Amino acid sequence: ARSRAGRASMGPPPSRLPLLAALVAAALLAGAAAATEEAYVTLLYGDEFVLGVRVLGKSIRDTGTRRDMVVLVSDGVSEYSRQLLEADGWIVKRITLLANPNQVRPTRFWGVYTKLKIFNMTSYKKVVYLDADTVVVRSIEDVFKCGKFCGNLKHSERMNSGVMVVEPSETVFKDMISQVDRLPSYTGGDQGFLNSYYADFANSRVYEPDSPLTPEPETQRLSTLYNADVGLYMLANKWMVDEKELRVIHYTLGPLKPWDWWTAWLVKPVEIWQDVRQKLEESLPGTGGGRNPHDQLVVKFLFILPFCLLLFGYYQSCFQNKKDFPSVQSLCAFARRGRHKYKSEEALPSYLAVGVSSSTFSTSNQRVSY
Numbered sequence: 001a002r003s004r005a006g007r008a009s010m011g012p013p014p015s016r017l018p019l020l021a022a023l024v025a026a027a028l029l030a031g032a033a034a035a036t037e038e039a040y041v042t043l044l045y046g047d048e049f050v051l052g053v054r055v056l057g058k059s060i061r062d063t064g065t066r067r068d069m070v071v072l073v074s075d076g077v078s079e080y081s082r083q084l085l086e087a088d089g090w091i092v093k094r095i096t097l098l099a100n101p102n103q104v105r106p107t108r109f110w111g112v113y114t115k116l117k118i119f120n121m122t123s124y125k126k127v128v129y130l131d132a133d134t135v136v137v138r139s140i141e142d143v144f145k146c147g148k149f150c151g152n153l154k155h156s157e158r159m160n161s162g163v164m165v166v167e168p169s170e171t172v173f174k175d176m177i178s179q180v181d182r183l184p185s186y187t188g189g190d191q192g193f194l195n196s197y198y199a200d201f202a203n204s205r206v207y208e209p210d211s212p213l214t215p216e217p218e219t220q221r222l223s224t225l226y227n228a229d230v231g232l233y234m235l236a237n238k239w240m241v242d243e244k245e246l247r248v249i250h251y252t253l254g255p256l257k258p259w260d261w262w263t264a265w266l267v268k269p270v271e272i273w274q275d276v277r278q279k280l281e282e283s284l285p286g287t288g289g290g291r292n293p294h295d296q297l298v299v300k301f302l303f304i305l306p307f308c309l310l311l312f313g314y315y316q317s318c319f320q321n322k323k324d325f326p327s328v329q330s331l332c333a334f335a336r337r338g339r340h341k342y343k344s345e346e347a348l349p350s351y352l353a354v355g356v357s358s359s360t361f362s363t364s365n366q367r368v369s370y
């Protein structure tokens with residue numbers, strides 16, 4: 001009787017187990033839902049930028065995030081590329097191109113209005129959009145707290161659409177689409193349109209993760225640290241922001257893209273991108289990173305080529321006919337003059353400084369990537 005009374009006071013035991021199970025399941029579901037409420041997003045229009053997306057994905061995962069990574073792919077992307085990105089851990093979503101009303105503009109802008117579809121990703125509460133030619137060098141999880149729309153200012157008063165934080169909203173998306181025909185676009189693409197749509201963007205306050213503004217502003221600016229373009233680097237041959245605080249590097253320099261191996265010679269920060277590329281996992285057979293032996297051979301060949309040509313020319317002029325002998329002498333005189341000139345320039349401190357800064361670059365680079 002005692003045990004029955006005890007049981008009665010504790011409630012009917014058979015119903016507790018399912019209740020507990022339901023609670024656990026609910027907690028798990030809530031946890032899973034929380035993990036996918038926010039996502040990193042990028043866009044892929046064709047196979048040309050696949051390596052860019054792979055490196056971007058690797059760099060995002062390396063920051064330790066558990067948020068979704070979504071790549072919106074248009075028709076131009078092959079089945080194999082889609083499989084590869086899925087194997088890398090991307091959620092691949094197929095989209096159709098959103099027609100660009102400003103068709104008079106260069107063809108490379110065709111379809112760029114498709115980027116507006118990010119505003120229609122209403123299954124997420126917040127998305128951080130990154131162009132396929134960016135790489136994350138430090139965790140950027142703190143920008144998910146940014147308000148309705150956050151972007152970066154470039155060229156003094158233009159919003160750059162390469163890195164954006166967006167709160168998807170069907171209302172905003174529909175409003176944008178209704179204005180696509182009317183609003184001007186200085187680039188002929190999405191960036192120009194967004195600059196017209198968020199006309200007052202240049203006056204936005206800078207987003208500070210540790211001191212959120214109330215009420216939440218319509219637009220906020222991200223610091224240059226979240227969208228540091230290599231064009232900026234090239235101006236002074238160094239980052240004009242605190243290098244250790246750098247978060248996202250954006251490889252915007254005309255047609256130079258970090259996946260073209262030779263750009264590493266022209267644009268120093270490409271080394272950071274290449275470091276990530278070399279560590280790519282072999283998601284599908286033969287797709288792992290590492291050094292490409294073919295590229296290394298080409299580099300060695302190109303390095304030796306000028307010396308070979310010089311030697312070849314020298315011996316030709318020596319052995320072909322003796323009349324050319326004075327020209328060899330003048331070549332030597334030219335070389336002497338050149339050496340003398342170099343020595344006198346070496347004494348100038350400015351030249352010395354340039355030499356030192358470029359030679360120590362690789363070590364400062366390392367600091368950035370860790």
Ligand SMILES: *[C@@H]1O[C@H](CO)[C@@H](O)[C@H](O)[C@H]1NC(C)=O
Nearest residue numbers: 098117120121122123170173
């Ligand atoms: C926007 O999102 C909604 C809901 O997911 C979808 O039905 C609609 O087709 C999308 N619009 C465009 C233009 O992609």
